[in-house]
Amino acid sequence: MELFKNTNYDFLGKKWPFIIASLVLSVAGLTSIVAKGGLKYGIDFKEGTLIQVKFANPPEDNKIRAAMLQKVKGEVSVQDLSGNGVLNTVEIQTEAKGQGEREMNANQAVMRSVLTDTFGQPGSGKLDLNNTSAEELVNRLRDPLARAGVAMSEQQLQTLVGSILGEINTHHSGLITNFDDLRSVPGMNSGIMNTLQQECYLAPFHVNTAQMVGPKVGAKLRQKALFATLYALAGMLVYIAFRFEWIYGLGAVIACFHDTLITIGLFSLFNKEISMTVIAALLTLVGYSMNDTIVIFDRIRENLKFSRKESLEAVMNRAVNQTLSRTIMTSGLTFLTVIALFIWGGPVLNGFSFALVCGIIIGTYSSVFVASPIVLFWHNYADARRKPAPGSGPAGPKAPTGGPAAPRAETLRKGSTKAVR
Amino acid sequence: MQKNLTTRAVIIVVTILLCVIGIIGVPTSKADLIDHLKHNIRLGLDLKGGSRLVMEVQVEDAVKGDGQQTIERLQQAATKQSIVWNSAEVTGLSEPASVDDADHVAIVIKGVNPGKASEFRNLVSTEAPTYILTTLNSTDYSLKLTPSDLSELKKQAVQGAIDTISNRINDLGVAETSVQQYGQSGADYQILIELPGIDDSAHAKEVIGTTAVLSITGVDKQHDTPFTSREDAMAKLGGILPLNEKLVKAKPRVGGQADEWYLVGAIPVITGRDMRSARAGQGDTPRTWQTSFTLSQDGGRKFARFTGDHVGDKLAVILDNDIVNVATINERIEDSGRIMGLSSQEEATDLARYLRSGSLPARVTTVFENSVGPSLGADSIHQGIVSGIAGLIAVITAMLVYYRRSGVNAVLALILNTVVLLAAISYLHAALTLPGIAGVILTIGMAVDSNVLIFERIREELRTGKGTYAAVDTGFNKAWWTIVDTHVTTVVSCAFLFLFGEGPVRGFAVTLTIGLIANVFTAVFVSRTIFNWELSGRRGTEPLSI
Numbered sequence: 027m028e029l030f031k032n033t034n035y036d037f038l039g040k041k042w043p044f045i046i047a048s049l050v051l052s053v054a055g056l057t058s059i060v061a062k063g064g065l066k067y068g069i070d071f072k073e074g075t076l077i078q079v080k081f082a083n084p085p086e087d088n089k090i091r092a093a094m095l096q097k098v099k100g101e102v103s104v105q106d107l108s109g110n111g112v113l114n115t116v117e118i119q120t121e122a123k124g125q126g127e128r129e130m131n132a133n134q135a136v137m138r139s140v141l142t143d144t145f146g147q148p149g150s151g152k153l154d155l156n157n158t159s160a161e162e163l164v165n166r167l168r169d170p171l172a173r174a175g176v177a178m179s180e181q182q183l184q185t186l187v188g189s190i191l192g193e194i195n196t197h198h199s200g201l202i203t204n205f206d207d208l209r210s211v212p213g214m215n216s217g218i219m220n221t222l223q224q225e226c227y228l229a230p231f232h233v234n235t236a237q238m239v240g241p242k243v244g245a246k247l248r249q250k251a252l253f254a255t256l257y258a259l260a261g262m263l264v265y266i267a268f269r270f271e272w273i274y275g276l277g278a279v280i281a282c283f284h285d286t287l288i289t290i291g292l293f294s295l296f297n298k299e300i301s302m303t304v305i306a307a308l309l310t311l312v313g314y315s316m317n318d319t320i321v322i323f324d325r326i327r328e329n330l331k332f333s334r335k336e337s338l339e340a341v342m343n344r345a346v347n348q349t350l351s352r353t354i355m356t357s358g359l360t361f362l363t364v365i366a367l368f369i370w371g372g373p374v375l376n377g378f379s380f381a382l383v384c385g386i387i388i389g390t391y392s393s394v395f396v397a398s399p400i401v402l403f404w405h406n407y408a409d410a411r412r413k414p415a416p417g418s419g420p421a422g423p424k425a426p427t428g429g430p431a432a433p434r435a436e437t438l439r440k441g442s443t444k445a446v447r
Numbered sequence: 448m449q450k451n452l453t454t455r456a457v458i459i460v461v462t463i464l465l466c467v468i469g470i471i472g473v474p475t476s477k478a479d480l481i482d483h484l485k486h487n488i489r490l491g492l493d494l495k496g497g498s499r500l501v502m503e504v505q506v507e508d509a510v511k512g513d514g515q516q517t518i519e520r521l522q523q524a525a526t527k528q529s530i531v532w533n534s535a536e537v538t539g540l541s542e543p544a545s546v547d548d549a550d551h552v553a554i555v556i557k558g559v560n561p562g563k564a565s566e567f568r569n570l571v572s573t574e575a576p577t578y579i580l581t582t583l584n585s586t587d588y589s590l591k592l593t594p595s596d597l598s599e600l601k602k603q604a605v606q607g608a609i610d611t612i613s614n615r616i617n618d619l620g621v622a623e624t625s626v627q628q629y630g631q632s633g634a635d636y637q638i639l640i641e642l643p644g645i646d647d648s649a650h651a652k653e654v655i656g657t658t659a660v661l662s663i664t665g666v667d668k669q670h671d672t673p674f675t676s677r678e679d680a681m682a683k684l685g686g687i688l689p690l691n692e693k694l695v696k697a698k699p700r701v702g703g704q705a706d707e708w709y710l711v712g713a714i715p716v717i718t719g720r721d722m723r724s725a726r727a728g729q730g731d732t733p734r735t736w737q738t739s740f741t742l743s744q745d746g747g748r749k750f751a752r753f754t755g756d757h758v759g760d761k762l763a764v765i766l767d768n769d770i771v772n773v774a775t776i777n778e779r780i781e782d783s784g785r786i787m788g789l790s791s792q793e794e795a796t797d798l799a800r801y802l803r804s805g806s807l808p809a810r811v812t813t814v815f816e817n818s819v820g821p822s823l824g825a826d827s828i829h830q831g832i833v834s835g836i837a838g839l840i841a842v843i844t845a846m847l848v849y850y851r852r853s854g855v856n857a858v859l860a861l862i863l864n865t866v867v868l869l870a871a872i873s874y875l876h877a878a879l880t881l882p883g884i885a886g887v888i889l890t891i892g893m894a895v896d897s898n899v900l901i902f903e904r905i906r907e908e909l910r911t912g913k914g915t916y917a918a919v920d921t922g923f924n925k926a927w928w929t930i931v932d933t934h935v936t937t938v939v940s941c942a943f944l945f946l947f948g949e950g951p952v953r954g955f956a957v958t959l960t961i962g963l964i965a966n967v968f969t970a971v972f973v974s975r976t977i978f979n980w981e982l983s984g985r986r987g988t989e990p991l992s993i
Binding site: 027029031032070126127128131134159165195196199200214232233234236237238239240242243246247250251253254255257258259260261264265266289302303304306307309310312313314316317320321323324325328332346349351352355356358359360362363364365366367369370371372374375378382385 | 815888
């Protein structure tokens, strides 16, 4: 089966609509970022305290907010995360404005205790089974079990507690509403069950994630991720410049930059958060886009060896056409994987797969419509400067074909022995 | 040719075997297999659940402590030589103190008799050789640590904190914890702590002892019953805090009783440094618990002197700014003793842990914390696997439909690539994290791409009318440099990500680099061997299924 056989589309002739589309998308993204007062950072980069809580029933956001406001210092925001496979989950967050690490640490403890006071049974003296650690539960059950006449070694007790918490965490997403859910736990019997019900209660919520990012760390994390990416781009530029020509390196890096910029813009437009996993996705898309660009550049280089009389634009067009089949195949297949991740990957991977879905589309077209035109523009410009053609105007970017200013593949080769392997 | 092929086949089979052993070991049963798999492919905290904490060591505490010790030393030596001064204090700390203050800490000694100036100088150079003396005026002096000693002291403080925290965490009995320097040594005073499986970070922080500097000190004899508040205490003391004493609040216990404040000595009798070991045990009477402890020789001497003088008085165990226990001195205690009459085993265990944990050379503050519950991790793994498999099936189907028999080749290479990648993760004892999975996805993408590149090239060559064998050969050769360029570029970028990035970004870079190296092996070497093997059995005119 073959989809594309000896195609001959004039890709570079149609570059302008795509370049304009790229500009529009970039500007729209940037405008959105500026208008919204910066990017929306995910929990990893946000300075402040945050807990994610899963409730047994649809949570009453207002009640949570009111309870929090009474006790927690500073602003409190409660955001409902439900939807997209997530059920009854809220994110409660306090801003770090002017707070030191110490206040933030205290805030987290307060947030937990407010939840217990509002939704739990703080006065009962019982242990909340939905929000406890193995150690706490072991200590809690040891004596009562002995009193109830359930003979158990320390080892058996540890194993039992491990199974109980394991059951709650892996099969009930950390939250059970009925002790009967624990009947299937290995080693469970009526004596243990009775003791468990005497000593513990089930609060209708479970704290999923807790996060605290101090002012020193949040800024540092953002900075480090940014600089690592910039250095990586610079490293790629140098390598490509070494293997091809510097303008190829620049073209490829600008294309990657363009992809990242548009994707980040889309994140702002769609109100999505930039988290550490999204950064990983952005790095993935840089790698992907770079790969795509190099395949085309490589083919251009190869073609230049044999075609001395053709214009550079024609050589590029041929290279894009020759690699079209592989471009569609690879992009298509990678896209399939990413789409699967986007649809079924769940909330944690949502931002990640969204970035890749955007990135693959943009990364594929940027190789053809951003990276290649940059190389072409530069050679047109260099050529026009080297031999100013009498009677014809300076080589405008809109008229790269046919005119006397159009670079010959031959002139390119002279200037770049490195381009031939 | 045939011999060459055999060598290649042997290399491939050996690699596969090594990889498979790396991933699942040599299992003898199904349970064994799952066990090995779980052991070898470790999951990161974001997938398995657990806590990741970054703590900052308040190095200014260590510098201040060194200053206070130096003052004490100078004072003792000065008394012998009958040199006197009006005041000596550590200055340069702002409120609240930050790590940057460490560089500004100085000892200021005022009112030294001008006639004894040279003796004073001699005293400082023998007793405080790590300090540089500056004359402020005829009677006042300032002492600062030399830059090299200062940075050494700060490094020691961080290392000391790492050691102490490691000890405390080992007490938790959690597997695969890690405590390490975070950021640049000597410039950042931070420690990264990873606690897999512990999602209750509040408890973890308590154990690590976020602010724990242990000291044991005497409770004021006249006021050994607790006050209800600071105001209550001040009222009863007539508004004046006695010299060398301070008010400390007792840590509230579960059940929420009223606040308790004690008036205790400002200078500790012993500190965590003097503590050798401590353990919890059953008390003499049923249902009571106790914590026994042993002290260092030096600590024992100090403790014996104090307890001998204060039988019947009370002692307070203070963790940073909270009293965790108040006990009555029954007799003179030398290097071993016990705290009796504790109400629960938990209380005894915690107290033992506090005592045993040694003293942190400086306070530590949590500056970053991320705890993922195991339930959230389990959900992500499940969804990740489901979607990953769905994606993989789609890719495999498409490859088989589009490239037919040769597609099988690509699929084999793809699977082998994943196997090599997993084996490398297992051999390197790396953990699989979400960003790592991002690396795996890009690897698979590039692996598919390498195969597609080669196949398209072979097709092109076939179209020009080349024979099957020649087409395969040229196809591989021509695609080779493209593959090298794409892979090296990506590896170069990974090198930078690894050097300058951290945590998750590094995980991504490592996985991707391994995956790409594996890919060059599978997509080029293995795939070509299979092609050659297929072709070796037939004449060059038969068409290739591609």
